Amino acid sequence: MAKKNPDSGKNKQTPKANKQAPKPASKQAKKKVQKPGSSADNWPRFALIGILALTFVAFIPSLMNGFTNWDDGVNLIENPYLNAFNWQNIKSIFTTTIIGNYNPLPIFTFAIEKALFGMNATVFHVNNLLLHLACTGLVFWLIRAMKFSLPVAIITTLLFGIHPMRVESVAWITERKDVLFGVFYLGALVSYAYYLNKNYNKKYFWIALALFIPALLSKIQAVSLPLSFLAMDYLYKRELKLNLIIEKIPFFLLSLLTGLAGIFFLEDQGSLEMTTTYPLWQRPFIGTYTFVVYLMKFVFPYEMCALYPYPKELANRFYLSVIPVLMVLGAAFYFGRKSRKVGFGFLFFLFNIMFMLQVLGAGQGFLADRFTYIAYIGLFFMLAIGYEYVIEKFPAVKWPVNIGLAIYFIIFFAMTYVQCGVWKNSETLWTHVLKYYPDISTPYQNRGKYYREQGQTQRAMVDYNKALQYNPGSAETYTVRGKVFFDEGNLTAALEDFNMAITLDPKLYEALTNRAGVHASQQNFDKALEDLSKSIAIKPDFRNSYMSRSLIYMQSNRFQEALADYDKCIELDPSDIEIYYERAIAKRRLKDLQGALADANKAIEGKPTEGRYYNQRAQIYHELGNKSSALQDAQTAAANGTPLPPEFMQLLR
Numbered sequence: 001m002a003k004k005n006p007d008s009g010k011n012k013q014t015p016k017a018n019k020q021a022p023k024p025a026s027k028q029a030k031k032k033v034q035k036p037g038s039s040a041d042n043w044p045r046f047a048l049i050g051i052l053a054l055t056f057v058a059f060i061p062s063l064m065n066g067f068t069n070w071d072d073g074v075n076l077i078e079n080p081y082l083n084a085f086n087w088q089n090i091k092s093i094f095t096t097t098i099i100g101n102y103n104p105l106p107i108f109t110f111a112i113e114k115a116l117f118g119m120n121a122t123v124f125h126v127n128n129l130l131l132h133l134a135c136t137g138l139v140f141w142l143i144r145a146m147k148f149s150l151p152v153a154i155i156t157t158l159l160f161g162i163h164p165m166r167v168e169s170v171a172w173i174t175e176r177k178d179v180l181f182g183v184f185y186l187g188a189l190v191s192y193a194y195y196l197n198k199n200y201n202k203k204y205f206w207i208a209l210a211l212f213i214p215a216l217l218s219k220i221q222a223v224s225l226p227l228s229f230l231a232m233d234y235l236y237k238r239e240l241k242l243n244l245i246i247e248k249i250p251f252f253l254l255s256l257l258t259g260l261a262g263i264f265f266l267e268d269q270g271s272l273e274m275t276t277t278y279p280l281w282q283r284p285f286i287g288t289y290t291f292v293v294y295l296m297k298f299v300f301p302y303e304m305c306a307l308y309p310y311p312k313e314l315a316n317r318f319y320l321s322v323i324p325v326l327m328v329l330g331a332a333f334y335f336g337r338k339s340r341k342v343g344f345g346f347l348f349f350l351f352n353i354m355f356m357l358q359v360l361g362a363g364q365g366f367l368a369d370r371f372t373y374i375a376y377i378g379l380f381f382m383l384a385i386g387y388e389y390v391i392e393k394f395p396a397v398k399w400p401v402n403i404g405l406a407i408y409f410i411i412f413f414a415m416t417y418v419q420c421g422v423w424k425n426s427e428t429l430w431t432h433v434l435k436y437y438p439d440i441s442t443p444y445q446n447r448g449k450y451y452r453e454q455g456q457t458q459r460a461m462v463d464y465n466k467a468l469q470y471n472p473g474s475a476e477t478y479t480v481r482g483k484v485f486f487d488e489g490n491l492t493a494a495l496e497d498f499n500m501a502i503t504l505d506p507k508l509y510e511a512l513t514n515r516a517g518v519h520a521s522q523q524n525f526d527k528a529l530e531d532l533s534k535s536i537a538i539k540p541d542f543r544n545s546y547m548s549r550s551l552i553y554m555q556s557n558r559f560q561e562a563l564a565d566y567d568k569c570i571e572l573d574p575s576d577i578e579i580y581y582e583r584a585i586a587k588r589r590l591k592d593l594q595g596a597l598a599d600a601n602k603a604i605e606g607k608p609t610e611g612r613y614y615n616q617r618a619q620i621y622h623e624l625g626n627k628s629s630a631l632q633d634a635q636t637a638a639a640n641g642t643p644l645p646p647e648f649m650q651l652l653r
Contacts, residue, residue, distance in 0.1 A: 055161035085115035181218035348378030426450035441471035577606035611642025
């Protein structure tokens, strides 16, 4: 059967056995096919290599970035399932959620990277960029697989690669889920294009389904895939009948189950904030407003930042946003009927953005640059076919249009390069947010946390006070400010802040653990143990609580209980060498000398220049009656700055 242009004639094709599926083709695709190996045959490769090179250069600043405290902590740094690469942790990664999100595959990739390279921020950033480059290549492959011209593929792909709204997905380590789900999602789209092109060969259908599963395990946003398939069906002139839905039942079922599970997890975590902040009748206006903003940011990405906080109340612009939305939908319907390419591009954008319009209001922000990662492909494609139409229809404007488009690309390239630097660290990130939103608490609190970790306690205190000024009911802010007071030795002020935090949120386990530290400093061990036990009951995998409690048990000569807490600490993080040293002391006090020796050996193996470890092993050897080994370790301990007491050395001699 001859190939048909999706915009020509009224002949439609439905999937039937032994019939060739219609293939969309631009005018250029109808030209005489070049022989393999010809210069024309190599142009697509050269074009793709050039696009990938430009994309790589645009994102080079991201490779110099570190971690941020915008969820990098909970996903990577503090994630107990990344402490050891073993079956138990892998199982936990795939059976638990993180702050209400079930995206185990990105966490699994983090676990692999940490096991191989340690907690090295550069490694995570490099792999994020490599995945983005893979997505960029797949976009090119998709457009070519749908039989569109090389210029359309180049423009669509280059926009995908360097558009500034990509930065959040690539430069933020936590958003590995975007670039990872993108690889599988786009791979499934390419496979579906082959399914349509090759007479509905089921092999490509099942490949698409196989790729859909890891896409869902990477990010819930992948649930839109069967709708994207329907958009491609429209492009290929397949009649929208029940058979198209039945054909995709496995995809729709997986999408439904994943979507329902995602809503349950977010609700269970308390992340569906807007359901209580705004009445039901206002929620659609959040959606229409964000839809308009995403269209505007496609044309020119303004005010890009990590957090776009919900307004306290909806301004008139939210209600008025219905007007441009209706105009856009009307224009899309009109032009989509005239050109299936236009219809496909808009439907692709609509299907991939509509679940991200925050009508349910998950999270702290009602907008996010990352939500456009896949959706914008539809708009990029529309711009590309618009370019091709203008050039073919009005050849005289070819050079002015090319120059204008080149300037547009250069501006985007520069904006992306600069925006990558915003994600350098938590200070640059939250200072940038405060440039646009200076009267919300989250940026002050998170920047204050960064300052405290850098030892800049005065700057941290200023930010924490600002955060409480804008949100005096934040239990978390009282907790982190209490830590600063504790660091400064102001136990009274620290205790007041921790008490306030626990009053506001009795289940805030971190505040309980920190208040226990104040009680312990005041020698009030009973109260400290009470707080730590409460914290552990609330958060059984919060390692700091076990560590703090073990210290109190040791000071109280409750060695058996200390030993149990040390065991738990090692279970949660077997890479912490210091805990083996501490457990060796507890075992020695309990007269388990062989067990103490094994732990001391483990500690020395992990850190062979730590004098304290040799000091402890010398005492263990002495109690075992191995005088020569004890003396050798005592000398090594002294050489590393930790000599044994003179009376003990006398015993060894």
